[in-house]
Amino acid sequence: MPAPVDHDEKRRDLARIAATLIAERGLQAATIREVAARVGFSTTVVTHYFSTKREMLFAAYRHTAEQAQERFNATARSLPGDPLARLESLLPVDEESRQAWRLYFQFWPMADHDAEMADAQRWWNRHAVTLAARALQEAYPEIGALDEKAALVLSGLHGIAVQALFDPDEWPAERQRRMLRTQTRLLLG
Amino acid sequence: MPAPVDHDEKRRDLARIAATLIAERGLQAATIREVAARVGFSTTVVTHYFSTKREMLFAAYRHTAEQAQERFNATARSLPGDPLARLESLLPVDEESRQAWRLYFQFWPMADHDAEMADAQRWWNRHAVTLAARALQEAYPEIGALDEKAALVLSGLHGIAVQALFDPDEWPAERQRRMLRTQTRLLLG
Numbered sequence: 380m381p382a383p384v385d386h387d388e389k390r391r392d393l394a395r396i397a398a399t400l401i402a403e404r405g406l407q408a409a410t411i412r413e414v415a416a417r418v419g420f421s422t423t424v425v426t427h428y429f430s431t432k433r434e435m436l437f438a439a440y441r442h443t444a445e446q447a448q449e450r451f452n453a454t455a456r457s458l459p460g461d462p463l464a465r466l467e468s469l470l471p472v473d474e475e476s477r478q479a480w481r482l483y484f485q486f487w488p489m490a491d492h493d494a495e496m497a498d499a500q501r502w503w504n505r506h507a508v509t510l511a512a513r514a515l516q517e518a519y520p521e522i523g524a525l526d527e528k529a530a531l532v533l534s535g536l537h538g539i540a541v542q543a544l545f546d547p548d549e550w551p552a553e554r555q556r557r558m559l560r561t562q563t564r565l566l567l568g
Numbered sequence: 569m570p571a572p573v574d575h576d577e578k579r580r581d582l583a584r585i586a587a588t589l590i591a592e593r594g595l596q597a598a599t600i601r602e603v604a605a606r607v608g609f610s611t612t613v614v615t616h617y618f619s620t621k622r623e624m625l626f627a628a629y630r631h632t633a634e635q636a637q638e639r640f641n642a643t644a645r646s647l648p649g650d651p652l653a654r655l656e657s658l659l660p661v662d663e664e665s666r667q668a669w670r671l672y673f674q675f676w677p678m679a680d681h682d683a684e685m686a687d688a689q690r691w692w693n694r695h696a697v698t699l700a701a702r703a704l705q706e707a708y709p710e711i712g713a714l715d716e717k718a719a720l721v722l723s724g725l726h727g728i729a730v731q732a733l734f735d736p737d738e739w740p741a742e743r744q745r746r747m748l749r750t751q752t753r754l755l756l757g
Contacts, residue, residue, distance in 0.1 A: 405677055407596065481680060487673045488594055490734050501735050531751050534727030541726045545679050546690050562720050565755045
């Protein structure tokens with residue numbers, strides 16, 4: 380007897396594959412047909428999980444954001460005494476995190492003419508400010524104007540990520556991490 | 569007798585129109601046919617200036633980068649005593665500069681699978697670090713480690729721009745400028 384298929388798990392697998400495809404080849408290339416081909420399913424099976432390409436794209440975006448959140452949480456558990464390491468986990472320093480940023484870049488232009496996508500991106504960005512604020516408060520318990528400081532630090536993180544993604548030779552992981560620590564220290568005075 | 573057509577000027581006009589189209593509707597939509605339709609020319613006339621869509625896209629990118637450089641230079645002339653105003657001129661604070669950033673976002677994913685585009689983006693990014701370094705040296709003549717500081721400040725500028733573009737309600741021009749000054753002051757100690 381075959382094992383019962385876990386619907387949610389299979390849906391997550393397909394979202395993960397769609398995310399890889401988007402990061403590698405862009406939103407145009409990430410069709411239901413192409414995802415089906417990558418997993419060896421028929422398109423009918425994939426449409427059982429995502430009835431439209433659009434639904435699949437949003438699932439891929441959410442999957443990537445959730446994965447980033449999990450990296451953040453895992454770092455909090457493994458390095459509880461180093462809150463800034465949690466922020467480092469958001470930088471494009473390895474294959475998984477570089478893929479996440481490549482995917483964000485693919486989606487960014489979409490927000491320009493798609494209110495639902497713009498909402499999703501705003502939500503994730505504001506959520507990231509909240510995550511940063513909690514990490515900073517742990518690192519600097521006396522910190523004031525927490526939200527503004529968190530926005531400053533996250534802004535710096537965005538800037539490092541943008542540059543690192545398109546100029547990896549100039550921005551190895553070590554430089555990204557050092558830069559994030561330096562600028563966080565400076566920004567928090 | 570019709571006035572002689574200035575070839576370079578007409579080419580610049582077409583690059584400007586292509587840039588607007590890219591910022592508004594993306595790289596896919598920016599075809600030679602669509603640019604021709606916007607100016608009321610035949611596609612044959614447009615291909616006299618750009619033999620391929622790719623050539624037109626690169627011209628639109630260069631046009632936008634040159635326009636940003638001109639804004640920077642114009643600000644240096646009009647506010648010679650305020651070097652940070654030059655950096656502010658790079659933020660997405662009005663329609664022209666927002667369009668420039670929207671265009672950059674459209675092009676960023678292209679660098680992932682296009683070495684020539686990646687080179688063009690790296691060049692512009694490194695050039696921006698040089699511009700920032702000059703402005704900072706004027707604002708803080710005693711500054712040390714100039715290139716590293718310029719990279720930090722530009723990184724922060726990138727971060728503000730990314731967030732402002734997709735969350736304009738949270739990031740009006742005034743907040744962007746204030747944030748850039750605050751973070752520059754903090755980053756430079």
